[in-house]
Amino acid sequence: MAETVALIDYGAGNLHSVHNALQAVGAQVVVTDRPEDVARANRLVLPGVGSFKACMDGLTAIPDMAETLREAVLERRRPFLGICVGMQLMARFGLEHGRHDGLGWVEGTVAPLKPSREVKVPHMGWNMVEPTGPASLVERGEAYFLHSYAFEPGDDDLSPVCAVTTHGGRVTAAIQKDTALGVQFHPEKSQKYGLDLLTRFLAWKP
């Protein structure tokens, strides 16, 4: 039987765009809000648009979902892709509309970008993704960003940051911990660059 990708539907927007993009690169997608589907799937995708708190509230409102995800990704090493706020939720804390717990998979905080007349916030548009370490799924190239908060690693020695971009200063573009990859940008809105990343994700055997 073909591999399945569980696209987690927790009321946090742009589900269809991610669904469309995954289908365009040949994924067998199951859109679901049921932990049992998540436990069964070969790969997991967590989208997310809106505020950190609203997304986290949406996820925790589904009984057992956060724990099922943790088990599937951190214990059973299922490949996971978090997109935008879906990536931010991997962090310990978010500071959007107050301090809120995230999933806590990686040490770090999601903090506001600081605007100025020259550095507009939201960080909106195409920017260069620069990998910081050895080869990973995230390659160098231009991707579409749309966010006002960004991941800041808690401990530089164990930083999960695997790619950065520049907007005013250095901004986290991607993080990785074991089989969990998170991207701040929107692969589903990044034309060829984004579809290529999704293709590599589907083939990823971490």
Add this chain to the structure above:
Amino acid sequence: MTVRVRVIPCLDVANGRVVKGVNFVDLKDAGDPVEQARAYDAAGADELCFLDISASHEGRGTLLDIVKRTAEVCFMPLTVGGGVGSVEDARALLLAGADKVAVNSAAVRRPEIMADIAQRMGSQCAVASVDARRVSAPGEPARWEIFTHGGRRETGIDAVAHAVRLAELGAGELLVTSMDGDGTQAGYDLELTRTIASNVDVPVVASGGVGTLDHLVAGVVEGRASAVLAASIFHFGKHSIAEAHQALRNAGLPAREVAG
């Protein structure tokens, strides 16, 4: 390098077809919106904007279908505006596949709608459309007011103050259209764009009046815009998206290098 200047083709849509008017009169049919969107996606447009100018309820229903079909084949951000009167309208467009929703007249009647949309669905999807005409006489300090109904109806509202307020209420982007320039191909109202961009932290999209590639460059260099929107110069094949990107790079501005 930093975030790239976005080049945004805008498709005016009425009753399911793409139209583009000169000063919103004399509409000319320029094709099927989904096909055009796909062509712009392939050409490397940085975003796409649909502006619905349907007057009827039936036309609005068609728009949702177009947005849905566009999102199935285009993997770039899509902003949809025109006739968004409520948070529910905005939500319906986002669910259909729009990434951002531009609010115009509704935010003139009740600016707080920007806060409602931003709180419910995030600032990143809340675009405030600011349609302005210059009302100061030549020689006077420049002043602009908001006009609605395709630029025909005056409101007496100061355009810069309105724009600043909408950004403060939670708009994540301002789409600033000079109704004097719209359809003329004489260039953006650079002073209008610059005045607003200099007073807000959110990105400003320059719109209304593009006739040449130099106008796009001026929108950023002199108008301080983060993105440049144009219609006719792209639709009728006068220039490609790649040429627009190249013109921006030639002027020393960051722009995407995509095949197309």
